[in-house]
Amino acid sequence: MSPTTRNRLILVGALAIAASGLAVIAFGNLGENLVYYWSPQEMLDQGDKAYGPTIRLGGVVKEGSIEWDADSAELRFRVAEGVEEDAVSVPVRSRETPPQMFRDNIGVVVEGTWSSAGLFESNRLMVNHSNEYRPPEEGEEKSWDQTVSAASGPGAP
Amino acid sequence: MSLGHLGYALVLVGVAAATFGAVVGLVGGLRRRPATLRWALGATYAFAGAMLAANLVMEVGLLTDDFSIRYVAQVGSIQTPTVYKIVSLWSALEGSILFWGLVLGGYLAAFAWLHRKEDPLYMSVALGVMLSVATFFAFLIAGPANPFEVLPNPPSNGPGPNPLLQNHVLMIVHPPMLYLGYVGMTVPFGVALAGLIKGEIRTSWMGPLRRWTLTAWIFLTIGIVLGGWWAYAVLGWGGYWAWDPVENASFLPWLTATAFIHSTMVQERKRMLKLWTLSLALASFVLTILGTFMTRSGVFNSVHSFTQSDIGPTFLVFIGILLVACISLLAFRGPLLVAEDHIKAPLSRETSILVNNLVFAALTFVVLVGTLHPLIAESLFDKRVSVGAPYFNRLTLPFWVAMLFLMGVGPMLPWGRADGSRFRNQFLVPAGAALLTVGVCVAFGLRGGYALSVFGLAAFVTVITLRELVLPVRARMRDKQESFFKALSGSASRSQRRFGGYIVHLGIVLIAVAVAASSAFVSHTTATLRVGESFELQGHQMTFEGLVRGQEPHREYVAARLQLTPRGGDGQRLLAPRMNYYESSTDPVGTPAVHDTVREDLYVSLLAFDGKSQIASFNAWTFPLVSWIWWSLPILAFGTLIAVWPVRRRKPGKAGTKADGEGGKPEVAPADAPSPTAEQGAA
Numbered sequence: 001m002s003p004t005t006r007n008r009l010i011l012v013g014a015l016a017i018a019a020s021g022l023a024v025i026a027f028g029n030l031g032e033n034l035v036y037y038w039s040p041q042e043m044l045d046q047g048d049k050a051y052g053p054t055i056r057l058g059g060v061v062k063e064g065s066i067e068w069d070a071d072s073a074e075l076r077f078r079v080a081e082g083v084e085e086d087a088v089s090v091p092v093r094s095r096e097t098p099p100q101m102f103r104d105n106i107g108v109v110v111e112g113t114w115s116s117a118g119l120f121e122s123n124r125l126m127v128n129h130s131n132e133y134r135p136p137e138e139g140e141e142k143s144w145d146q147t148v149s150a151a152s153g154p155g156a157p
Numbered sequence: 158m159s160l161g162h163l164g165y166a167l168v169l170v171g172v173a174a175a176t177f178g179a180v181v182g183l184v185g186g187l188r189r190r191p192a193t194l195r196w197a198l199g200a201t202y203a204f205a206g207a208m209l210a211a212n213l214v215m216e217v218g219l220l221t222d223d224f225s226i227r228y229v230a231q232v233g234s235i236q237t238p239t240v241y242k243i244v245s246l247w248s249a250l251e252g253s254i255l256f257w258g259l260v261l262g263g264y265l266a267a268f269a270w271l272h273r274k275e276d277p278l279y280m281s282v283a284l285g286v287m288l289s290v291a292t293f294f295a296f297l298i299a300g301p302a303n304p305f306e307v308l309p310n311p312p313s314n315g316p317g318p319n320p321l322l323q324n325h326v327l328m329i330v331h332p333p334m335l336y337l338g339y340v341g342m343t344v345p346f347g348v349a350l351a352g353l354i355k356g357e358i359r360t361s362w363m364g365p366l367r368r369w370t371l372t373a374w375i376f377l378t379i380g381i382v383l384g385g386w387w388a389y390a391v392l393g394w395g396g397y398w399a400w401d402p403v404e405n406a407s408f409l410p411w412l413t414a415t416a417f418i419h420s421t422m423v424q425e426r427k428r429m430l431k432l433w434t435l436s437l438a439l440a441s442f443v444l445t446i447l448g449t450f451m452t453r454s455g456v457f458n459s460v461h462s463f464t465q466s467d468i469g470p471t472f473l474v475f476i477g478i479l480l481v482a483c484i485s486l487l488a489f490r491g492p493l494l495v496a497e498d499h500i501k502a503p504l505s506r507e508t509s510i511l512v513n514n515l516v517f518a519a520l521t522f523v524v525l526v527g528t529l530h531p532l533i534a535e536s537l538f539d540k541r542v543s544v545g546a547p548y549f550n551r552l553t554l555p556f557w558v559a560m561l562f563l564m565g566v567g568p569m570l571p572w573g574r575a576d577g578s579r580f581r582n583q584f585l586v587p588a589g590a591a592l593l594t595v596g597v598c599v600a601f602g603l604r605g606g607y608a609l610s611v612f613g614l615a616a617f618v619t620v621i622t623l624r625e626l627v628l629p630v631r632a633r634m635r636d637k638q639e640s641f642f643k644a645l646s647g648s649a650s651r652s653q654r655r656f657g658g659y660i661v662h663l664g665i666v667l668i669a670v671a672v673a674a675s676s677a678f679v680s681h682t683t684a685t686l687r688v689g690e691s692f693e694l695q696g697h698q699m700t701f702e703g704l705v706r707g708q709e710p711h712r713e714y715v716a717a718r719l720q721l722t723p724r725g726g727d728g729q730r731l732l733a734p735r736m737n738y739y740e741s742s743t744d745p746v747g748t749p750a751v752h753d754t755v756r757e758d759l760y761v762s763l764l765a766f767d768g769k770s771q772i773a774s775f776n777a778w779t780f781p782l783v784s785w786i787w788w789s790l791p792i793l794a795f796g797t798l799i800a801v802w803p804v805r806r807r808k809p810g811k812a813g814t815k816a817d818g819e820g821g822k823p824e825v826a827p828a829d830a831p832s833p834t835a836e837q838g839a840a
Contacts (some may be wrong), residue, residue, distance in 0.1 A: 007499050022519050026526050026552060033548035034530075037541035054545060069774075070685045097683050097774040100736060100765040101744050127744075149456075 171207035180286025205262030228304035234317035251304035287347035289530035335380030341373025346442035358491035393762035401546035406448030416517035509567035608677035659802025671785035696724030
């Protein structure tokens with residue numbers, strides 16, 4: 001066997017071993033780090049399988065469900081399947097201060113875990129930027145239309 | 158004829174020129190008709206000209222608020238400030254594909270002009286391949302992503318560009334840089350595929366191939382870093398990298414292009430790894446197309462998904478064609494590109510570059526698996542999943558550490574075969590510096606295996622790199638009695654590539670240290686305050702002084718006044734994290750306040766506020782050394798500029814394995830030179 005052929009064989013062998021090792025590690029870690037993207041109904045349908053893994057729960061904030069306790073920094077609300085009154089919803093607890101856009105009926109994604117106690121513990125709260133941005137409609141308030149002292153008087157509405 | 162029709166006519170001229178040039182170039186090149194190169198060159202210039210004109214027409218439309226053009230009606234508005242009108246060319250899908258066409262035309266015309274005197278057959282095939290790519294994009298602009306569609310009933314005003322794009326000046330620079338990087342990969346792709354089609358690639362092509370890739374690489378690098386900076390300065394979640402599919406999309410071609418830049422050196426000096434090197438050039442291009450598909454078709458739910466459109470299937474077909482073409486060419490023509498040498502010793506420069514390439518390949522694989530898995534899971538198993546950042550962090554960290562180690566070891570090793578005892582001697586000082594660094598960090602109370610090993614290796618690489626840079630200069634000063642600066646410039650111009658490459662290495666070390674420090678030693682807190690109350694983070698005291706409202710030409714804002722007393726008490730200042738309200742959007746876009754110093758950034762974003770009760774909530778972080786990431790950009794750009802700066806043409810037949818004497822008498826390596834190859838790295 002010429003040195004070139006031998007070297008090449010050794011190289012190919014080493015590469016094959018390294019590549020399969022890497023593949024095993026990559027796919028193994030993939031399973032552990034998957035984040036499931038479910039709506040409340042889909043999550044409930046999973047039954048016991050939903051307890052444990054990291055879940056991104058997507059839905060809308062149920063109207064009138066927001067309770068924010070600033071002293072203990074605890075936010076409770078329900079994520080519902082849709083805006084209808086009778087939509088399936090799931091209680092969520094978060095330790096995060098709700099962001100400015102957080103309000104009733106807005107689309108949210110919460111990342112966290114679901115437990116058999118029936119509470120979704122969220123460690124990340126994301127408010128859906130509405131992808132189709134549009135000017136506020138007639139009569140619709142901009143969320144800051146409250147009494148904030150104007151910094152530059154002229155031009156402020 | 159309206160502006161829209163004119164623009165569309167120009168796009169059709171582009172389609173015609175590209176198609177004609179692709180056919181003529183490929184057929185003429187393969188049938189060995191050198192005279193056809195003229196036609197391919199002409200078609201290239203025509204395509205570039207048509208694209209330039211079409212882009213100018215669109216700019217005129219944007220600037221004159223011609224809402225009869227669909228794209229202008231979609232992203233323009235009368236109130237938009239002029240500078241944002243200009244950049245809204247790339248603020249949405251159709252415009253950005255049109256802009257892509259302009260950049261592609263520019264690259265192809267530059268390539269055609271600079272290499273018009275090269276071997277005409279090879280040039281014809283290379284241009285034919287590149288113009289085939291241009292044909293696809295021209296068709297895309299003419300069909301699925303047509304920005305020039307004329308509206309029968311134009312609106313009187315438009316919504317204006319996406320608020321996120323108007324929110325920070327970096328959005329003006331980041332997309333063009335990224336495009337210059339993405340599109341630039343077309344040139345190496347064309348040259349490499351031509352090599353495969355013809356079954357040979359001359360060594361004389363390796364220099365241009367490397368320089369074109371380096372050009373695209375530096376733009377891609379700048380684009381990626383600026384993208385991280387933009388996310389940091391705008392999105393307010395306190396980070397610059399989230400392993401978002403869109404970020405990964407730009408990172409994958411960066412990895413393969415970086416591997417390519419290193420493996421060309423082996424091909425050039427040792428005439429090995431030919432097929433591998435060409436495969437990397439092909440992979441870089443295919444990955445940029447994959448990245449564009451992922452970014453632009455909206456297949457991922459991410460912050461960039463505002464550009465959803467029906468171009469997805471078109472891209473998928475193109476990716477399919479590319480993969481089939483590349484893989485079958487590699488399989489059938491690849492065996493023609495045989496190595497003319499083999500690795501003789503495990504301790505050599507070529508082995509270190511080979512290992513470097515394997516590490517880059519492994520990284521590409523890991524990131525690709527994590528990025529594509531959600532797509533595959535959803536399309537095959539109807540499961541909606543995403544891959545969490547821990548997957549990427551855990552699996553890529555060991556490779557980053559290995560990479561840093563190789564960045565130190567590689568430059569110390571000579572081509573061919575290293576002298577073991579000499580290598581050990583050279584190893585001592587850098588290794589000592591590494592241990593000392595780790596010791597000092599531990600003494601200052603820093604913990605964490607990965608962060609400390611990155612710091613240690615950073616010292617290791619820095620010492621080696623500086624030694625490799627400085628010792629030849631010192632030798633020149635001694636042997637030729639030159640002044641420091643004369644010797645420095647002499648040494649740099651004599652071995653541009655090595656000199657530039659090492660400067661780039663130093664920039665990368667800076668990024669590695671900054672990333673390790675800012676992610677391992679981050680601290681975070683949140684606070685909800687009434688006026689007069691304060692909170693503290695890492696010794697920084699912040700007192701809330703109230704909310705103010707203000708107005709700028711294109712937006713209104715609410716800012717929270719935070720009086721900051723930095724750690725140590727000196728230099729009180731006002732921080733004003735704020736939320737911006739745009740005409741076109743109901744939701745605000747935040748701007749965090751950053752107090753940046755060399756040592757650390759204090760980063761505060763306004764999370765929520767209540768105007769009536771004057772209560773505000775804040776998210777605050779400290780990131781040690783994070784600004785070093787952005788500061789590495791001038792270093793990277795400077796190093797790359799040195800490396801790609803055109804060299805005087807050398808006499809042919811000298812790219813062998815022997816030292817290149819460069820006409821004059823070869824410089825004698827001094828006895829204490831760091832490595833025998835110090836001055837020979839250039840080619």
